[in-house]
Amino acid sequence: MSPEEKSSKEQELQKEGLLTIHSAKEAEQPFLYSVGRYGSRFLEEMQKNKRFVGVRCPKCGKVYVPPREVCGPCFVKMEEEVEVGPRATLDTFTIIRFPYIDPETGDLRPVPFGYGFFKIDGSDTLFQHYFPIDDESKIKIGLKFEPIWREERTGSVRDIEQFVLVEE
Amino acid sequence: MARRSAIVATGQTHHRSIRRDVNGQEIINEAVTRCLEDGDLTINDIDAVVIGNMDHFEGINYVDCWSVDGCGGFMKPTIKLTTGGTTGSTLAIAGHHLVASGAFEKVLVIGWEKNSESDTTGAINTAFCPIWDRPFFAGAIAGLSVTAQSYADRFGATPKDAARVAVRDRRHACLNPYAHLRKEVTIEEVLASPMLADPVCLLDMCPRTDGACAVVYAAEGLAEKMCPQPAWVHGVASRHMFSYVSDADFAGGSLFSMERAAQELYKKTGIKEPLKEIDVIEMYQPFSWAGLIWTEDMGLCKKGEGPKLVWDGVTDLGGELPINPSGGVVSTNCIGATGLIRAAEVALQIQGKAGERQVPDVNLAIATGFGGCLWTDMLAYGKNKPE
Numbered sequence A: 001m002s003p004e005e006k007s008s009k010e011q012e013l014q015k016e017g018l019l020t021i022h023s024a025k026e027a028e029q030p031f032l033y034s035v036g037r038y039g040s041r042f043l044e045e046m047q048k049n050k051r052f053v054g055v056r057c058p059k060c061g062k063v064y065v066p067p068r069e070v071c072g073p074c075f076v077k078m079e080e081e082v083e084v085g086p087r088a089t090l091d092t093f094t095i096i097r098f099p100y101i102d103p104e105t106g107d108l109r110p111v112p113f114g115y116g117f118f119k120i121d122g123s124d125t126l127f128q129h130y131f132p133i134d135d136e137s138k139i140k141i142g143l144k145f146e147p148i149w150r151e152e153r154t155g156s157v158r159d160i161e162q163f164v165l166v167e168e
Numbered sequence B: 001m002a003r004r005s006a007i008v009a010t011g012q013t014h015h016r017s018i019r020r021d022v023n024g025q026e027i028i029n030e031a032v033t034r035c036l037e038d039g040d041l042t043i044n045d046i047d048a049v050v051i052g053n054m055d056h057f058e059g060i061n062y063v064d065c066w067s068v069d070g071c072g073g074f075m076k077p078t079i080k081l082t083t084g085g086t087t088g089s090t091l092a093i094a095g096h097h098l099v100a101s102g103a104f105e106k107v108l109v110i111g112w113e114k115n116s117e118s119d120t121t122g123a124i125n126t127a128f129c130p131i132w133d134r135p136f137f138a139g140a141i142a143g144l145s146v147t148a149q150s151y152a153d154r155f156g157a158t159p160k161d162a163a164r165v166a167v168r169d170r171r172h173a174c175l176n177p178y179a180h181l182r183k184e185v186t187i188e189e190v191l192a193s194p195m196l197a198d199p200v201c202l203l204d205m206c207p208r209t210d211g212a213c214a215v216v217y218a219a220e221g222l223a224e225k226m227c228p229q230p231a232w233v234h235g236v237a238s239r240h241m242f243s244y245v246s247d248a249d250f251a252g253g254s255l256f257s258m259e260r261a262a263q264e265l266y267k268k269t270g271i272k273e274p275l276k277e278i279d280v281i282e283m284y285q286p287f288s289w290a291g292l293i294w295t296e297d298m299g300l301c302k303k304g305e306g307p308k309l310v311w312d313g314v315t316d317l318g319g320e321l322p323i324n325p326s327g328g329v330v331s332t333n334c335i336g337a338t339g340l341i342r343a344a345e346v347a348l349q350i351q352g353k354a355g356e357r358q359v360p361d362v363n364l365a366i367a368t369g370f371g372g373c374l375w376t377d378m379l380a381y382g383k384n385k386p387e
Helices: A003-015 A037-049 B024-038 B084-100 B120-127 B139-155 B159-173 B187-192 B256-269 B290-297 B306-311 B335-351
Strands: A052-056 A080-084 A088-096 A113-120 A127-131 A144-149 A160-165 B005-012 B048-052 B078-080 B106-114 B195-197 B210-219 B231-239 B280-282 B364-371 B375-382
Touching: A037 A052, A088 A127, A088 B139, A088 B195, A113 A160, A113 B139, B005 B024, B005 B084, B005 B335, B024 B106, B024 B210, B048 B084, B084 B106, B084 B210, B084 B231, B084 B335, B084 B364, B084 B375, B106 B335, B120 B139, B139 B195, B139 B290, B159 B187, B159 B290, B159 B306, B210 B335, B231 B256, B231 B335, B256 B290, B256 B364, B256 B375, B280 B335, B290 B306, B335 B364, B335 B375
Parallel strands: A127 A160, B048 B078, B048 B106, B280 B364
Antiparallel strands: A052 A080, A088 A113, A088 A144, A113 A127, A144 A160, B005 B210, B005 B231, B106 B210, B231 B375, B364 B375
8 A cells, every 4th residue: 555545544544533643753773782703703704804704513514604603403502613605606596576664774675686595605504695687587596606895894794795696 | 291182262353454443452352252252251261361473563562461451361371472473373382282281271372463553574574683684684575485486496386386376275265254365366367466576476475464363272171061072182393493594495495394393293193194184284374385385395295296286176175185275374464363373273174163164074184383484383183182
C-alpha cells in the first residue's frame, strides 16, 4: 500500500472510531557493540593491510571467516590465525529487486543490486557482500570473484566496495 | 520417562492483513476465547500460560507482562517464549514439555502477531548479528532466495516447479475459513508476479498477517475426559544451526537442520517410511521453493525429486500425503502464531474437525516450524496414544 493509500485507509477507519498511534518517528536508539578480539583482528587487517584473516578450529580443522572465539559445532576455543583469500568463489546469490527501508540508514535501499555469499579461498564459511549486475547473465555459482578495496578504509566490512568477477 | 500429553482444544482468529479493530491484547483474547469455547473450558481450568510473538515486530519486549489481561494469565504462571519464526512451534513444544514433565496438568499456549503494526523487514533485521549480518541483511526474502538459487543450480528445478507449490497451497486455503489469502492463483500468475529477489516472485512468498492462535495441552488421564479425540504428542525434535547466516552450507539448498530434526523425530516415533506412514503434514513453508526442497529433507523422496512429488499430486488434498491442507504459510503468516497454527491445524485433522480441508483417516500427522538462522522444529501427533 502506498503512503497515500495507507493514510486514506486510516482516515476511513478513524471515522469508524478506530484510531492508531504512531510511535515517535522511529526514535533513534543507538547501540555501541563490542566486536571482540577476533572480529577486531579481521576488521583491522582489512583496514590496514587489505587482507583477510580467519581462525582454524583445533578439533575439526574448519577455518572460520570472519574469525570468532568459539567453533559452534565443536564448542571449543580457537586460537590459530590463518590468512585466506584474496579471491573467493561464489557459493550462492540473489539479485534483490524489491525496495525496502535499510534500517542502517533509514532510507529506501536502491535496487536492484547483487547480493552474494562468497567462499573466500581457504575459508570454510561464507562471506556476504555485493557484486555488480551490469551483466546478470555472467553471474553463476562457482565462479571466481575478487574484492575491490576502498581507498578510505575505516575497519568495517564496507572497506570492500564489492566483489567483482575475475575474467581471465 | 515423560508422561503423555495431548492437544485437547484449539482456537484461532480469522486471519487478515490488517485488524485495526483490535489491539494486540484483544487479538490474543479472541484466540483464547475461541480455544476455551472449543474445549468447553473456562480460564479457571488453566494452570499455566505460555505466550509468544516476534517481539521486535510490535516493539514490545515484555509481552508476558503487557498481555496479561487479554491472555488469561492473571495470577497464573505466565511466561513468554520467542524464537523468531519458530516461535509458534517452540510454543507448541513448550506446551507439551510443561505437561509431559508433570509440572502442570493443563497449559494454555498462545501465539500471535500484528504484522500490520510495523515495517517488518526493518524489524526482522534486529534478529541478526549487528556486526556481521545486519550491514547486508535484506530481509527474510534474501535469505530464502539464496537457498532457492542454490537448489535450482544443483538440481535444475525451475520457477514453474515452485509455482506449482504456491498454486496448491492457495487452492487449499480456499477451503479454510481462517486463512488470510483465500483466492486461487495460477502458475502463470505466480510467474508473472513481480520478482522480489531472484528467483523468488511476490506470489511465491508468504503475506504479512494479523492473527492469533491458542491451544490447550492436557496430561494423559485428563485429556481423554476433556475431549472425544485428543491429538496425542508422539514426539518432538528441534535442531538449531549457526549464529551467522553466512556460516550456513547452502550447497544444494538443503535445510540441514530439517534433515536432522526429521531423522530424530522418525527415530523417536518409529517411522520408517515417512511417505507411507504420515497421513498429513502442516509444513512451516514460508515460500514456495521450500515446498520442493523440504519434502526431500523430510525424506519423503530423494534429493532433486521434490518437483516430481508435487507435480504428481502426491501433496495435494486427495493425494497420498497432503501438505498444508490449511493453505499453509504462503496463505497466512502471522509469524508468532504461524508455527502454532501448524500444530492446531494438525490437531483439527486428527480430531476430524477440519471441515472442508479434512484429510480422511488421519492417524499420524506432522507439524513443522522454521525460522531465523535456518533452524527447525518438528512435532508428531497421533490419533492413538504413543507406545
